[in-house]
Amino acid sequence: MPLREFVLPLVSSRTLCHVLGMALLVGLYSCIPVAVEFSPYAFFDGPSEFHAVLSLILGWLLVFRTNTAYNRWWEARTLWGGLVNASRNLSLKFTKLGNFETRELRRVQQLLIAFPVALRCHLRSEKPAIGLRDLDYEELETIHLPQGIAQEIYSILGAAKRAGRIDGEEMRAIDVEALRLMDIAGGCERILKTRIVKSYRIFARQCVLIFLASLPWGIVQDFRFWTIPLTILTAYFMLGLEVVAEHVEEPFGYDEDDLDLDGLCQTIALSVNEAFLHLGQL
Template sequence: MIVREFTWFTLIFTLRGSVLRKIGLRLAVDVAVAVGVTLLFYYKILTVSITPLPFTLIGLALGIFLGFRNNTSYDRFWEGRKLWGALVNTTRSFARQMQTLLGPQPGRESPAESESHDKLAEARREMTYRCIAYVHAFRMHLRDQWQPEELAELLPAEELEALASEHNRPIAMLLRMGERTRALWAAGWVNAYHMGQIEQTLGKLTDIQGACERIKSTPIPFSYTVLIHRLVGFYCFALPFGIVDTVRLMTPVVVALISFAFFGLDAIGDEIEQPFGVEDNDLPLSALSRMIEVNLRQTLREPHESLPPLLTPDEHGYLS
């Protein structure tokens, strides 16, 4: 995602994050067609033109279609961002629960009463690290990636090997977190009421993941996307024939401006339809994952110098 602030002047000439790089070829071909039509009309080789009225009516309808499609795409983008905002809050709640609910239970023989304080700290650390590992695995899952080396310091090696064969690794990790919570309850580290609260938090993580998977696996209907692409292409490439008799030598300029608008809106809708990728305008899942990791490790009171740095935008303002 491009997050750096730009001035009005620099925005005009910025290429990183702009759709110009995606539509440049088709725009150049369209302008070349417009130049050819203009020359043919200027030298009276082409003497028949189309009235501009159909292009006015089609352009109006096409603008409405593109607006609806882009609104739908942005709704998906914004819903994805809200879901990751909910993920941030839910993981913070889980880490807090590990600090406040995990420990000696009155009326029960608890290992914390007979074993060292380090044992309790290790249990809290394990569960918090499992939550951090889940966040990173969830981000990889949405981006169709698997980089187990990122989880090497968070999970036991045998678990990482077992996860490699799982179809849905984040769900498998949530299951393991639930099993470990039950083991802590059976050992007397968590009471039954608090176990229910922790299970509710794990359930919220499952709901968030399911909603993100719904966005990822259910694109805008293909027939609608194809119709928009075809209409935009037909309109932009036929436009020179409709305006050459009116604007004459300015036809390539007018076609370039109008086609840039229509091709650009079409490309923007395509790009933000799937918000979990790694393109310039997709959500910064890596930065959000790193922020969650730092927040959760701070609940363990780890030294500041041992924490990984937060991700910052590069020189182009891109945050991955």
């Protein structure tokens, strides 16, 4: 790995710029203990060992917190990856099993492409996007659009079953994929609505603040002027872990760390179209 590649991306993260700003503020604050130390009113005379221990325990807490936040993020990614899989398998099964009418297949194609778009808009609390225009989604008369789409897929499935265009086994083979749609939507809502336990989060943040507020007073005797850069460095480290965890916890927005939901919607649209195009050529 060339060294250049190692250094370049260091300057491109907006999140980390915020952290730097906050760390500099803490550094400004740390000038107070330094000034007091050099004034005739210096009063603290304990060793700096205490903050060493505290910073270690705090370090674990933050590393664990970051890890938990990352696991949520990865679970969200896995759910959307499962949506790609479910959409592909549904496409394959609708086109290759049973004897669906072309009209039904076209509608299923529309619905499968619309589902991830609708879910994305739902998770971002946005109005349904342009990609849904073909859907006549207003006719669905539904508040929870992804549920409305899943409902119409089951509606087509049930009708085809009753009309004998598919038999029970084919219905079940499609059902095992179709039920994943709402499971995935529900899983995403769970991650969206339930953040990490409130006390846990507040507690971690309190500890960081108390630690940073007391740190310069504790080490100023040993480090004198160097207290300021060292406080900034520690603040950057501690706040960085905390803020990155905070950002990663909400994976469905527009942040640079958030999932590329638009890209995933396109992947699904491409896969679905390919499966149905093939049918069109037969």
